[in-house]
Amino acid sequence: MSENPLLQVLSSHHGLLKTSPKVPIRDQFSLSLAYSPGVGHVCEAIKNNIKEVSNLTNRGNSIIIMSDGSGLPESKGSENVHVMPFLETLAVFYKQLFNIDAYPIILNGGKADQVETIVNTIDNLCPCFCGFELFGFPHTRAAKILELCQREYMETLILSCDIRDLIEESISTNLENRYLIINLIVGAFLRAGIDMQLAQVIPKETVVGFLSEFRSELTNLEQFDLYQFAKTVTHRVAKFMLSAHLSHENKSATADSIVKRLELFYNEGKEGWYNRKEFDYVNKDNKLEENAIKLHKAHSGVTSIECKILAKDNMLFKEILDQNHLKKVSEKISQDPDLAFELTCKGNLIAVISNGTAVLGLGDIGPEAGLPVMEGKAVLFKQFGGVDAVPICMREKNPERFVENVMRISSTFAAINLEDIKAPECFEIEESLVKKLDIPIFHDDQHGTAVVVYAGLINALKLAKKKLEDVKIVINGSGAAGISIAEMLLHAGAKDIILADSKGAIYEARKENMNEYKKKLAEMTNPDDERGDLKDILKDADVFIGVSKGGALKKEWIKAMKEKPIIFALANPEPEIWPAEAKEGGAFIVATGRSDLKNHINNSLAFPGIFRGAIDIRAKKITRNMQIAAAKAIAEMIKDDDLNPENIIPNSITSSVAVNVAGAVARQGMEDGVARKKVDPKKVENRLMYYMIHGKFDETIDLGVDSSNKADLP
Secondary structure: OOOOOHHHHHHHHOOEEEEEEEEOOHHHHHHHHOOOOHHHHHHHHHHHHHHHHHOOOOOHEEEEEEEEEOOOOOOOOOOOOHHHHHHHHHHHHHHHHHHEEEEEOOOOOHHHHHHHHHHHHHHHHHOOOOEEOOOEOOOHHHHHHHHHHOOOOOOOEEEOOOHHHHHHHHOOOOOOHHHHHHHHHHHHHHHHHHHHOOEEOHHHHHHHHHHHHHHHHHHHOOOOHHHHHHHHHHHHHHHHHHHHHOEEOOOOOOHHHHHHHHHHHHHHHHOOOOOHHHHHOOOOOHHHHHHHHHHHHHHHOOOOEEEEOOOHHHHHHHOOHHHHHHHHHHHHHHHHHHHHHHHHHHEEEEEEOOOOOEEEEOOOOHHHHHHHHHHHHHHHHHHHHEEEEEEEEOOOHHHHHHHHHHHHHHHHEEEEEOOOOOOOOOHHHHHHOOOOOOOOEHHHHHHHHHHHHHHHHHHHHHOOOHHHHHHHHEEEEEOOHHHHHHHHHOOOOHOOOEEEEOHHHHOOOOOOOHHHHHHHHHHOOOOOOOOOOOHHHHHOOOEEOOOOOOOOOHHHHOOOOOOOOOOEEEOOOOOOOHOOOOOOOOOOOOEEEEOOOEOOOOOOHHHHHHHHHHHHOOOOOHHHHHHHHHHHHHHHOOOHOOOOOOOOOOOOOOOOHHHHHHHHEEEEEHHHEEEEEEHHHHHHHHHHHHHHHHOOOOOOOOOEEOOHHHHHHO
């Protein structure tokens, strides 16, 4: 065994954590339940009863292990990525021994005057995580954080880092498995607190009381069975915490019931953990709404954490939790922060972040109700791109403060996908983050939608025998998607686009309901200065693209369009017009945003491959050219012999699409000069193809030149 076995394990696996879909997407039916359009019904259920968020998502079993590194060896920069090995190994331990989904979150900076901002970040993350463990903070700083959390009446489980010291002081220094025992006790407090739905800081007095009662057994412990000890200590911790009458919401929790669930996890794996009584969502006789809600309730959401290694006994955990090993790895990353991409999960970890202000067609329904969409996106990222995605919904609606919160946690991730943020705030947020961060920032409602729309339009126009530069395009909806689609099509060569909103056509002299983004587009669109409502401007149009609301388009208006009209009715869950009705109006091609209808224009065709390609070249950002390359790669998947009015775009669960997109994006990113690594695009494709078949990456495939070799970059 090497001098530092932890380093060997980390380098061979590129970290220890990965995300895992609870529900595999194998067909359109499973897609419609886990994501679109069924997920909208799950969101509405949470909106109507916010407490359902812990039953219908993984929030009820998700915590954050948070650190700013200020209590650990200092790093050279302010990103503190050197703390990731500590956080990641703890997360693996909690998952395998206690089935806790613990996400590592690094906080940028480490100044004492930032306590208020840390508390603000915790508060913002509460909608999607039921608890927090503070790790690696100095005691005085941790105490200030806890004090402020309590003063703000923050109702969430919080375990402070000084509890580890209390436990350490109670354990004999001669114990061979000292650090294992400390982490087992911490894990037991977290498991019991989660199952009790504890809504407060775990008091020091409770921990001290437990240790006083249990100390003699710990002191006499020399050898133990890892899993048996976890069950025993969890039972005793739970019993003690319940007797302490701490504030908790699960009144039916008992020490026996908590340990029984843990035994089910040990004996049956994750299948034994969930509510099997709800597994009747496979009944196709049920309504979509019923099946979608049953699926999410049966699995408590659709995504979780998984470990890349399996520790069956004490030996491996003893090695990966060894403080000397961890410190050496941390020092290496501190000296060269880029090593975090190779030695930790950061290299393949992204965040899917929203504030719930523009969820599907439901509008501002809040962060809790928006969480099912973020989880669904995480499943698609993983299944089709092999990308590990953390679903995050923040409370903050103010654009400037939202940006600050994202920046505080940004060094945890290789890229950030923004989602379901209302316009025009979404533009301001994305622009600000792109300027301030040097990792890919991608608002999928804007760019993902635009990519897939352009891909579909390429093939639709080919069938209609029309050219993009010659057609009149009407886009109904001037939010994030509508504006980005217009920008994309203009960049691709369109000359005649009219954008419309609830007040009708957007034109240069219009004053009502305008913002800076609409004004900018008004200067580049509507060349004939057309005015009026949607019915008026559709006259002689070739293409209608709807990203607005259900029922916005009438079949009579289609009859006034040019020959072979193309209709993209993309509102969800109800399109602007249903395909049968559009065909009655004379539509040549109809596409919707629904997975249960033909010509499904869905972002899932774009974002997994785009992020895969961007991450593999370690891109600084995602350019418009990279988006255009993605659109063309999607369109090319439909060969001329297969192209027809009901088949203009690949099926949204076609695995090979992401493979094609990833290679095209990697190639274009290098040409655009935003790559930190020079890679072989074919190797990007082959590596992802291997993942699609085997469920893991072939680490023997060397993508290309390391980022340090600047001379090889274009």
